[in-house]
Amino acid sequence: IQDCENNAVLQRDGTSQAQRTLKALLPSYVSVDERSMQDLIDFTNNFTKEINYYNNSDVIEGDWESFFANQLIDKTDQKTSPHYALFIAFLEIFQYAQEDLNTITQRHLDFYYRDVLQIEENPAIPDQVFVIFELAQLVSQQLVEQGTALKAGKDETGVELIYDTEKDIVVNEAQATEFKSLFYNKANDSRLYASPIANSANGEGEPIETEEPKWRTFGSISDPTASYTTADRPQAQLGFAFASPVLTMTEGNRNVRITLTVSNLFGITTAQLANAFKVEFSGEEGWIEPLESTSKSPADATFVTGTNTIVISRTLTEAQEAIVSYDSDALLEPFDTQWPVVRILLNTDDSSSPYVYEQLKNLVIQQANIRVDVDGVKNLIVQNDQSTFDSSKPFMPFGNRPVLTSSFYIGSQEIFSKQLSNVQLNITWKGLPTDNSGFLGYYHDYLPPEENVNRRNGRFKSEISILEGREWKTVIPASSSLARMFDPVSNSTLNDFKLINVSNSTLSNIPRDPELQSFTKFDNSSQRGFLRMQLLGVDFGHTDYQVSFATQAIKVSKEDPVTSELVNEPYTPVISELSLNYVSSVTIDLVSSPSTTTQEAFDERVEQFFQVEPFGVSEAHPFVTEKSPTISLFPVYNDEGTLYIGVQDLVPPQNLSVLFQVAEGSANPDLPQQPINWSYLSGNEWFDFPEANILSDSTNGLITSGIIEFSVPKKASSDNTLLPTGLFWLRASVT
Numbered sequence: 001i002q003d004c005e006n007n008a009v010l011q012r013d014g015t016s017q018a019q020r021t022l023k024a025l026l027p028s029y030v031s032v033d034e035r036s037m038q039d040l041i042d043f044t045n046n047f048t049k050e051i052n053y054y055n056n057s058d059v060i061e062g063d064w065e066s067f068f069a070n071q072l073i074d075k076t077d078q079k080t081s082p083h084y085a086l087f088i089a090f091l092e093i094f095q096y097a098q099e100d101l102n103t104i105t106q107r108h109l110d111f112y113y114r115d116v117l118q119i120e121e122n123p124a125i126p127d128q129v130f131v132i133f134e135l136a137q138l139v140s141q142q143l144v145e146q147g148t149a150l151k152a153g154k155d156e157t158g159v160e161l162i163y164d165t166e167k168d169i170v171v172n173e174a175q176a177t178e179f180k181s182l183f184y185n186k187a188n189d190s191r192l193y194a195s196p197i198a199n200s201a202n203g204e205g206e207p208i209e210t211e212e213p214k215w216r217t218f219g220s221i222s223d224p225t226a227s228y229t230t231a232d233r234p235q236a237q238l239g240f241a242f243a244s245p246v247l248t249m250t251e252g253n254r255n256v257r258i259t260l261t262v263s264n265l266f267g268i269t270t271a272q273l274a275n276a277f278k279v280e281f282s283g284e285e286g287w288i289e290p291l292e293s294t295s296k297s298p299a300d301a302t303f304v305t306g307t308n309t310i311v312i313s314r315t316l317t318e319a320q321e322a323i324v325s326y327d328s329d330a331l332l333e334p335f336d337t338q339w340p341v342v343r344i345l346l347n348t349d350d351s352s353s354p355y356v357y358e359q360l361k362n363l364v365i366q367q368a369n370i371r372v373d374v375d376g377v378k379n380l381i382v383q384n385d386q387s388t389f390d391s392s393k394p395f396m397p398f399g400n401r402p403v404l405t406s407s408f409y410i411g412s413q414e415i416f417s418k419q420l421s422n423v424q425l426n427i428t429w430k431g432l433p434t435d436n437s438g439f440l441g442y443y444h445d446y447l448p449p450e451e452n453v454n455r456r457n458g459r460f461k462s463e464i465s466i467l468e469g470r471e472w473k474t475v476i477p478a479s480s481s482l483a484r485m486f487d488p489v490s491n492s493t494l495n496d497f498k499l500i501n502v503s504n505s506t507l508s509n510i511p512r513d514p515e516l517q518s519f520t521k522f523d524n525s526s527q528r529g530f531l532r533m534q535l536l537g538v539d540f541g542h543t544d545y546q547v548s549f550a551t552q553a554i555k556v557s558k559e560d561p562v563t564s565e566l567v568n569e570p571y572t573p574v575i576s577e578l579s580l581n582y583v584s585s586v587t588i589d590l591v592s593s594p595s596t597t598t599q600e601a602f603d604e605r606v607e608q609f610f611q612v613e614p615f616g617v618s619e620a621h622p623f624v625t626e627k628s629p630t631i632s633l634f635p636v637y638n639d640e641g642t643l644y645i646g647v648q649d650l651v652p653p654q655n656l657s658v659l660f661q662v663a664e665g666s667a668n669p670d671l672p673q674q675p676i677n678w679s680y681l682s683g684n685e686w687f688d689f690p691e692a693n694i695l696s697d698s699t700n701g702l703i704t705s706g707i708i709e710f711s712v713p714k715k716a717s718s719d720n721t722l723l724p725t726g727l728f729w730l731r732a733s734v735t
Contacts, residue, residue, distance in 0.1 A: 027106040033098045040091050044068055129163055130659055130707065133171040141172040174656055178646030178727060180615055181219030182236060186640050188224050190358040191348075194236035194614040195219035198643065203233050214663035217702065218641025218734060228348075236614035238357060239277075239345035240633055243326065243608040244370055245514035246586045247281065247340035248414050250322035252376035252579075253315065255298055256281075256342060259371070260310040262633060263364035270303040275347060276356045277302055279314045281323045282341040285330055288321050290314045308366075312344060318376055334616050334721040337608050339514075342370075345612060346634075363633040368609065371585035376426075378579045381411030381521060381530075388521050394430050394576045398535050401542045402573065408462070408533040409522045410580070416466065416529045417516035418584040421508050423475075423531070425500040428577035429486070433568075438492040445567050446541050446548045454538045457492060460485045461537035464502055467522075467530045468510045475507045476500070478536035485573070512584075514606055541570040592629045596622040611635045615644070618684035618722045627685055639677075639733040646727035653714040658730075659707050660699050667703040674734045676701050678708075681729040682715045684722045702732070 023029055035043070048064035055061050071084040080088075113119045131150060135142060146168050152161040181198040185191050195203025199215050208215060221231045228235065247256070280287040290300055296315045303311050316323070326341045328334065335341055346357055382391045385407055389395035397408035415423070435441035438457040446452040461483040464476035476482045482501065489495045513528055522530050541548070545567070552567045588607045589596060602623035610617045613635050620631045650656060678694060679686040689710065698706030716728050723729045 027109055028102075030105075031102040032104055033101050035098070037091055037095070040094070044087070127163075130661075130705075131163070131165075132659070133169075135171060135173060141170055144169050144171055169657065170655060172651070172654060173649040174647050174651075174654065174728075175649060176645050176658055177648050178644075178724065180644040180646075180723070181217065182614055182637070182642040182644075183219040183221060183233065184637050184640050184642075185221070185224050189228055190354040191228050191231075192236035192238065192357070192614065192637060193219060193221055193231060193233035195233055196615060212663055214666065217643055219643075220641065235348040237345055237348075237612060238614065238634060239343060239612040240365075241335065241341050241343040241610040241612055241617065242368060242370060242588065243335065243337035243339040243341045243610070244586055244588075245339050245512075245606065246370055246372055246418055246584050247323055247342055248325070248417075249316070249340075249372060249374055250324070250377075250414060251318060251379055252374045252581075253297075253318050254323070254375075255313065255315045255373040257371040257373070258312045258342070258344070259369040260312070260365060260633065261367040261369075262308050262310065263366065263630075264308055265304060265310070265363070266359065268304060268359050272352065272356055272359065273302045273304060273310065275350050276352070276360075277312060278345045278347045279312060280343045280345070281316065282326045282331060282343075283321045284324055284327070285321075287331060287343065288316065288323065290316055291320065293317070334725065335610060336619065336721060339606075339608070341610075343612060357634065361632070361634050361636050364630045365609070365633040366589075366591050368588045368590070369585060370588070370607075371583070373581075373583050375581045376579050377412060377415060377582070379412075380578065380580065381409075381519070382578065383409050383411075383522055391578055394574050396572055397533065397575050398573055400572055402535055402540055403543070404535055404537075404539050406535045408535075409530050410533070410578070411519065411522060411530045412580065413516055413518050413529055415580060415582050416531070417513050418582070419508070419510065419512035419586070420582055420584050422501070422503040422581075422583040423507065424502070424581035425498075425531075425533075426577070426579045426581065427498045427500070427575055429494075429496050429498065430574040430576040431571070432486070432494040432496060433571060434493075436493055438488060438494050439486075439571070440492070442568055442571065443541055444565075445552050446544050447551060448544075451538075452541070452544070455541065457486050457488050457494060458484050459538045460540075461535075462533040463536050464500065465532045465534065466507065466510060467526060467528045467532070470527055472532060473506060473510055475502050475504060478534075483536070540572065542572075545570045590620070590622065590631050592622040592625075598623065613722055616720075616722045616724065618720075624683065625685075626683065627687075639735050641734040643732040644723060645730040645732070646724065647730065648727055650712060650716075650718075650728045652712045652716045652728065654712055655695065655709060656712050657707055657709045660702060660705060662699070662703065662705045673701055673703065677733045677735075678710070679731045679733070680712060680716045681720050681722065681731070682717045684720050686731055687715065 045065075045068055048068050051064040052060045053062045053064075068084070068087070071081055073080045073084075073088070129152070133142075133144065144165055146165055148165045150163045150165065152163055154160055179198040181195040181203070183193045183195075185193065193203075195216070197203060197205040198217075198219055199208075200206050201208045201215070203216070203219055219233060221233050223230070242258070278289070280289050282288070290296075292300075296317060298313060298315055300315060301311075301313045305311060323340050325339060326335050326337050333343075346355075346360075350356065378391065380391050382389045382395065382397070384397055384399050386399055396402075398406040410425075433439060433442035439460065440453075440456045443452055443455040446455065458481075461478045462485050463474060463478040463483060465472035465474045467473075485498060487495045487498055516527075516529055519526065519529055548567045552565075556566060586607060588609060590609060595601060602621055605621065608619055609621065609631070610619050611632070611634065618635075622629075622631070625631055645658070647656065678689045680689060681687075693711040693713065695709040695711055697708045698704075699708055700706070710730070712728065718726055718728050720729065
């Protein structure tokens, strides 16, 4: 009783026999003499005009109108003319005769039922009321015993009203404070409509301004047969989501390809899914949705491959915001994760009929693969053996006097915390020799000649290694042709742009470290996070330059200076632009097996799979899914109507009495009564109340006003994310 959401005095107690009685059938509805005191005075005033005076000659000389006209009673001292006072006194006495006359109808009925039909009256039935108890401060619970007398003031006759409680009740602090509802339009378009504030005019919090403050218990829409575009309730948000460190992508052109392996697609086609999903990524200030553009590469697409695979591919352009770790304060959804989130929702604007949810809700997800392909990462840490650089400006990667084994380091927490299948270095060199024969012509006359002949375009190499556990793992050795630092365009002319592609088993076997902390430079304490380019092959002649220059200068002085040239200064590598591309992927196994259904597997999980519900989210994992060995891709709803009741200050195991005040006439007597299934929420799963735990139900299945008393088991929890956290939730559902 104490858990009714409204502590105001109830204006009515539902429907009763007295409320259904037609007033026109009551004996008092029409009186034999209905005239009031004023009616009699008005009648007299009009009648006096008909009473005349006659003289001795039998001629009319006047009437009685002046005898009663303009006669008033002074309200201050109650004085009036003597004859008018006698008239008013007569009317007062006449009312007794009127009242007796007006009992004829009732006396006739009494005679007919009691004397003719010999019907006896039933004994008096005591009145019933619903009582709401409020605990005093500092009192957590109180027993109210059966038969406790409760004063209710006096009735119209001044008699004291006293009500006795029908049974024992322990009054506690629990109160029903939030109400939500969900309507599944099964018979028509198969869409779901959510009412986040069910006890409101529109399901979204609009005040109820009607004389009778009623609201739709199960959130139904006004016309289930009409188009969803005209529905007076918002469509429910349904879908699924993944959280993974592989989704951390702060810049560049970013393609995310999600491959879902499901039980069986049951004939679902690419055409049905082409516009079925809305994909969003977690950003710093809100959800990021891929821009609609025909120029994006790769283009956004959703398609079916084979009989059990759905592929969802989305691309964020370099102009869009960074995908970052999930922040519940900014994004306002209860995802319990430290990683970025990709959320795939059903597109409620999809005009497919029936709605695609009907086909997708029974899919069981077995595995998911998330692959990210990022081009153009420029926010990098760059340094050589001497110092760090600003990568947005030209810099010397191997220093101003590079020698063999000089090293250049490229660092990125985003890239090198992931398990990579491919890394590409996009390097734009500055100031390369313009000689048609490339470096061979540029380094003419350098000494010694036997070493200088090696200074060719393809002989300048850098060995590529990646740091893992303080150990450099070589992914491109200097002996490989892929280690070349420069590429010719034609006729040995050098190309300013160089793409170095790293893709091999050594790279793929370097494990990820999702817990890699941020860093600002490479030093002896660095565990990972860096790629190293080490200069090997041949050097750039800085140590040979002075001798070569002096020797050539002497030679030029002895020969014709017009036809002789001095040696060029050695080329010092300068990078004007640097960016990285990379590919990384991760596979999530969601099939129940000995390796996935243990506490250890759950505690050590990195990736997370969530089902997005109308009023929250819930993580699904083979270990925590208690009721079913399989995990559905979407949250599954089969009931047409669902009411959610949020209860605060409940301390399970505890009894809970909930008062339901049903609007008169809102139940349709022409339809068969539908059973109400009651359940409670625990660990983001719904569990049916055992029959013994519903102690009493006087609502006749929510058709009439009454009280339902539950025994809420200890298993019920309030730390769920499926619905707002902090409340214990009950669910009433109708198939």
